[in-house]
Amino acid sequence: MNDLTISLNLKSKTPLYEQIYGYIKKEIQAGRIKSGEKLPSTRSLCRYLEISRSTVELAYEQLLSEGYVEAEACRGFFVADVRGLYRLDGSIQEYGAAGKKEKEEYLYDFTPNGVDLNSFPYNAWRKLSKESLLDDRTELFRLGETQGEYALRAAICSYLHQARGVNCAPEQIIVGAGNDYLLMLLATVIGLDHKVAFENPTYRQAYRLFRNLSYRICTVDMDSQGMDVEKLAASGADIAFVMPSHQYPLGIVMPLKRRLALLQWAGQDERRYIIEDDYDSEFRYKGKPIPALQGYDKNEKVIFIGTFSKAIAPAIRMSYLVLPKPLLEQFRKRSGFLNSTVSKVDQLIMTKFIEEGYFERHLNKTRALYKSRHDVLLSCLKSAFCQSAPPGRQNRGGSGKGGGVFKISGERAGVHLLLHVQNGMTEEELIQRAKTRGIRVYGLSEYYVEPQREPSATILLGYANMSEEKIIKAVGMLAEVWKENETLNQESCKK
Amino acid sequence: MNDLTISLNLKSKTPLYEQIYGYIKKEIQAGRIKSGEKLPSTRSLCRYLEISRSTVELAYEQLLSEGYVEAEACRGFFVADVRGLYRLDGSIQEYGAAGKKEKEEYLYDFTPNGVDLNSFPYNAWRKLSKESLLDDRTELFRLGETQGEYALRAAICSYLHQARGVNCAPEQIIVGAGNDYLLMLLATVIGLDHKVAFENPTYRQAYRLFRNLSYRICTVDMDSQGMDVEKLAASGADIAFVMPSHQYPLGIVMPLKRRLALLQWAGQDERRYIIEDDYDSEFRYKGKPIPALQGYDKNEKVIFIGTFSKAIAPAIRMSYLVLPKPLLEQFRKRSGFLNSTVSKVDQLIMTKFIEEGYFERHLNKTRALYKSRHDVLLSCLKSAFCQSAPPGRQNRGGSGKGGGVFKISGERAGVHLLLHVQNGMTEEELIQRAKTRGIRVYGLSEYYVEPQREPSATILLGYANMSEEKIIKAVGMLAEVWKENETLNQESCKK
Numbered sequence: 001m002n003d004l005t006i007s008l009n010l011k012s013k014t015p016l017y018e019q020i021y022g023y024i025k026k027e028i029q030a031g032r033i034k035s036g037e038k039l040p041s042t043r044s045l046c047r048y049l050e051i052s053r054s055t056v057e058l059a060y061e062q063l064l065s066e067g068y069v070e071a072e073a074c075r076g077f078f079v080a081d082v083r084g085l086y087r088l089d090g091s092i093q094e095y096g097a098a099g100k101k102e103k104e105e106y107l108y109d110f111t112p113n114g115v116d117l118n119s120f121p122y123n124a125w126r127k128l129s130k131e132s133l134l135d136d137r138t139e140l141f142r143l144g145e146t147q148g149e150y151a152l153r154a155a156i157c158s159y160l161h162q163a164r165g166v167n168c169a170p171e172q173i174i175v176g177a178g179n180d181y182l183l184m185l186l187a188t189v190i191g192l193d194h195k196v197a198f199e200n201p202t203y204r205q206a207y208r209l210f211r212n213l214s215y216r217i218c219t220v221d222m223d224s225q226g227m228d229v230e231k232l233a234a235s236g237a238d239i240a241f242v243m244p245s246h247q248y249p250l251g252i253v254m255p256l257k258r259r260l261a262l263l264q265w266a267g268q269d270e271r272r273y274i275i276e277d278d279y280d281s282e283f284r285y286k287g288k289p290i291p292a293l294q295g296y297d298k299n300e301k302v303i304f305i306g307t308f309s310k311a312i313a314p315a316i317r318m319s320y321l322v323l324p325k326p327l328l329e330q331f332r333k334r335s336g337f338l339n340s341t342v343s344k345v346d347q348l349i350m351t352k353f354i355e356e357g358y359f360e361r362h363l364n365k366t367r368a369l370y371k372s373r374h375d376v377l378l379s380c381l382k383s384a385f386c387q388s389a390p391p392g393r394q395n396r397g398g399s400g401k402g403g404g405v406f407k408i409s410g411e412r413a414g415v416h417l418l419l420h421v422q423n424g425m426t427e428e429e430l431i432q433r434a435k436t437r438g439i440r441v442y443g444l445s446e447y448y449v450e451p452q453r454e455p456s457a458t459i460l461l462g463y464a465n466m467s468e469e470k471i472i473k474a475v476g477m478l479a480e481v482w483k484e485n486e487t488l489n490q491e492s493c494k495k
Numbered sequence: 496m497n498d499l500t501i502s503l504n505l506k507s508k509t510p511l512y513e514q515i516y517g518y519i520k521k522e523i524q525a526g527r528i529k530s531g532e533k534l535p536s537t538r539s540l541c542r543y544l545e546i547s548r549s550t551v552e553l554a555y556e557q558l559l560s561e562g563y564v565e566a567e568a569c570r571g572f573f574v575a576d577v578r579g580l581y582r583l584d585g586s587i588q589e590y591g592a593a594g595k596k597e598k599e600e601y602l603y604d605f606t607p608n609g610v611d612l613n614s615f616p617y618n619a620w621r622k623l624s625k626e627s628l629l630d631d632r633t634e635l636f637r638l639g640e641t642q643g644e645y646a647l648r649a650a651i652c653s654y655l656h657q658a659r660g661v662n663c664a665p666e667q668i669i670v671g672a673g674n675d676y677l678l679m680l681l682a683t684v685i686g687l688d689h690k691v692a693f694e695n696p697t698y699r700q701a702y703r704l705f706r707n708l709s710y711r712i713c714t715v716d717m718d719s720q721g722m723d724v725e726k727l728a729a730s731g732a733d734i735a736f737v738m739p740s741h742q743y744p745l746g747i748v749m750p751l752k753r754r755l756a757l758l759q760w761a762g763q764d765e766r767r768y769i770i771e772d773d774y775d776s777e778f779r780y781k782g783k784p785i786p787a788l789q790g791y792d793k794n795e796k797v798i799f800i801g802t803f804s805k806a807i808a809p810a811i812r813m814s815y816l817v818l819p820k821p822l823l824e825q826f827r828k829r830s831g832f833l834n835s836t837v838s839k840v841d842q843l844i845m846t847k848f849i850e851e852g853y854f855e856r857h858l859n860k861t862r863a864l865y866k867s868r869h870d871v872l873l874s875c876l877k878s879a880f881c882q883s884a885p886p887g888r889q890n891r892g893g894s895g896k897g898g899g900v901f902k903i904s905g906e907r908a909g910v911h912l913l914l915h916v917q918n919g920m921t922e923e924e925l926i927q928r929a930k931t932r933g934i935r936v937y938g939l940s941e942y943y944v945e946p947q948r949e950p951s952a953t954i955l956l957g958y959a960n961m962s963e964e965k966i967i968k969a970v971g972m973l974a975e976v977w978k979e980n981e982t983l984n985q986e987s988c989k990k
Contacts, residue, residue, distance in 0.1 A: 065860050065864075066856055067863035087657065126625075130624075177672040177836035180834050181672070188704075192709050212683045213683065313637075314638035315636045315637060337699075341676050343841060365562075
């Protein structure tokens with residue numbers, strides 16, 4: 001072959017050598033230039049195309065490096081046998097619209113799992129992400145440490161110590177891609193021969209996961225302080241899964257006394273452990289901060305789990321597990337061979353995010369934001385549903401029992417409140433009535449893994465992802481649809 | 496308080512408003528400005544500091560947004576109660592050098608798990624990463640689809656179809672953070688009541704994981720074509736874990752006939768499944784490409800698993816599982832609630848990496864690179880250890896049996912070769928002798944999960960992360976230390 005008539009576009013953003021490379025590659029792939037055929041010499045092709053020789057050389061090198069041509073010393077470039085080469089035509093087949101499920105549209109969504117993504121610190125994240133990839137650091141793409149990079153574990157360790165009163169060394173921390181994964185990993189460490197007790201209602205995700213992993217499971221009732229320790233002891237469970245900093249969904253913050261009672265229970269048997277899910281601990285609005293259960297643990301009984309998904313963004317798949325030292329040994333022996341599930345780049349970004357103070361700022365900022373939404377929702381609910389209640393009596397943190405038609409609880413922490421309703425409507429009816437106004441609310445009953453003895457009508461109202469204007473409007477409408485009967489029976493809210 | 500004497504640095508890279516914000520924040524944290532105290536008005540402070548008012552306003556807004564001060568209408572800014580605020584001092588405690596384990600230093604490392612990280616396409620990855628974070632796309636930080644984003648699954652689906660002959664729809668694909676995780680996930684789908692058969696020797700990672708998950712486990716012997724199907728049937732196992740495209744560590748490429756026999760075995764019982772680990776399928780140097788086992792499966796029996804960790808970089812924690820349709824139903828019912836383990840940003844980068852042709856280029860480039868290293872290693876080994884062997888007889892793909900002192904096998908695919916040695920030295924001795932020259936080599940016996948009946952001395956030589964120069968030098972030295980006795984017994988290599 002003497003010449004290749006390639007029509008080059010000098011104005012294109014694609015460099016000339018890429019155009020030549022692309023042209024020849026396509027010709028080879030299409031079989032128009034056959035295997036074994038000789039390509040024109042770089043000298044003749046550059047003359048023919050009236051471009052510099054180095055441009056042609058660059059194109060040939062690219063073809064060479066990808067295996068489309070072979071160089072023979074003193075003879076030139078020959079088309080290789082390309083049957084084994086990858087040829088991905090880039091056209092992604094259309095598989096129908098099955099992937100895009102239609103979602104029901106609501107104007108207002110009081111989801112209790114929301115996060116205000118407008119607060120996500122894009123600029124910082126983008127800057128750190130850019131920095132992390134700045135140099136050709138091959139180290140960053142090697143397989144990392146099983147438990148996560150040491151620098152990140154050290155940063156998490158400092159954070160947990162300062163913000164949550166957790167006592168641990170970086171050696172005890174395992175970084176993983178989300179709570180679900182870390183709980184699966186934990187299962188490989190502790191083995192399946194355990195009976196796990198959950199609060200009822202509880203965070204269904206963990207409950208279902210443990211059930212699927214074939215654990216024996218039970219639920220233990222709660223009182224206003226959290227899991228009932230006597231009932232826990234009677235249940236025969238040896239692992240208790242609790243959320244002391246903000247029980248989900250009830251929003252109970254477990255008092256110190258109950259925490260100590262739980263620890264005492266765990267200390268009574270060698271096989272017992274407490275899994276402390278530090279859910280929503282970042283957002284606490286009232287009272288003195290209570291250190292994590294882990295901070296009081298003298299007997300190496302608490303397995304602590306927390307996540308960045310809620311504090312930063314759900315799509316940041318990064319959680320951390322703090323193992324007590326005896327389990328750490330077991331982890332190394334049984335599961336230390338498992339590869340880390342978080343990419344090193346992401347770990348580096350997160351390390352910088354914590355070390356350079358962005359995380360602190362972000363936490364304070366979102367907490368301030370959620371607190372003002374919390375305050376607005378609380379005052380709206382009170383004026384809409386509890387007008388006649390004397391001020392100062394709303395802070396009891398309710399158990400859902402008592403005289404009023406509407407009662408509020410769970411207001412000390414987290415990003416949702418609970419509204420207990422006794423106006424004759426069922427939970428489902430309340431949800432459906434809200435829906436008629438384009439408002440999505442969530443019923444408490446779906447969090448019960450065992451049916452409630454006395455079914456209540458309790459609504460969860462999450463505010464993390466609702467602006468103050470939206471909260472005001474939506475609560476106004478909820479009052480209209482939920483208090484329709486009120487003019488009839490003239491009973492006002494007592495709480 | 497009337498004035499705040501803040502010494503501003505006009506030449507600093509830190510903006511003025513940040514300096515003011517930082518100063519006041521520190522004063523508040525240190526308790527030097529007390530809770531309830533009034534800050535100077537923005538007007539008076541800007542005059543005092545001789546800067547623009549908007550700069551001071553920006554600083555106050557920042558303090559406000561992070562909860563350090565509170566604004567009261569018509570009265571001004573007051574220091575808030577900051578006891579509940581996060582204060583991470585950023586100083587990471589030193590926990591001793593325990594995190595940094597000393598590694599033994601080798602000049603040459605023939606690791607069979609290597610990847611040439613110099614080939615990692617930094618520029619493309621950096622560009623795509625930057626693009627992905629370019630706009631403030633909040634969507635990117637919302638929780639994604641359980642199975643992975645649809646666009647990525649569609650891209651993987653096209654790739655698998657074109658490059659591996661896998662027949663599936665994006666609906667059948669689950670993206671996860673590494674093979675280990677996906678196998679754990681698979682366990683939640685199929686349940687624990689199975690007996691899993693592994694090849695012997697095998698990829699220990701998967702074997703140990705299944706054992707830890709409490710599965711009943713057995714091993715099935717291999718012949719030169721792979722897992723012995725008759726012995727598999729006799730083992731009572733209902734799940735077979737195989738690596739047909741390149742058995743690890745033996746390097747056997749399973750012929751079509753054996754693949755069909757395996758599929759037939761699976762078709763004979765409803766409970767039976769084959770897990771096809773498509774290990775190292777990207778790197779194949781000889782013979783026509785054989786489609787994946789999954790591509791021949793008519794009975795929905797093959798669970799296919801593959802990873803980007805080997806083809807791109809180990810720290811890219813991304814693998815994919817292709818479920819047969821009946822298991823897909825089961826996945827949705829039993830495990831569909833589990834959150835994805837890969838961040839959406841990473842998923843977006845990978846989608847672009849595939850769709851925009853970078854993956855194809857990268858695959859061809861690394862394959863060409865590994866092929867030339869493979870060729871160099873093979874010819875070095877032949878001339879160093881098998882000088883008297885007639886040319887053309889080395890391609891049998893050995894079982895390790897036969898007459899020669901040194902025999903090579905596993906040369907059709909992957910990134911390592913096997914050298915079978917019968918010169919009177921034990922495997923351990925061969926490894927130790929290599930070590931005296933700073934060369935790290937790996938013994939086959941560590942891959943046997945059940946002891947070999949006739950222990951052999953077989954060395955794995957990985958070349959992915961070795962330059963051609965290094966390969967030449969290292970093989971020369973290996974010949975010196977491994978052939979010391981040869982002058983004595985004068986027996987040369989027969990293969």
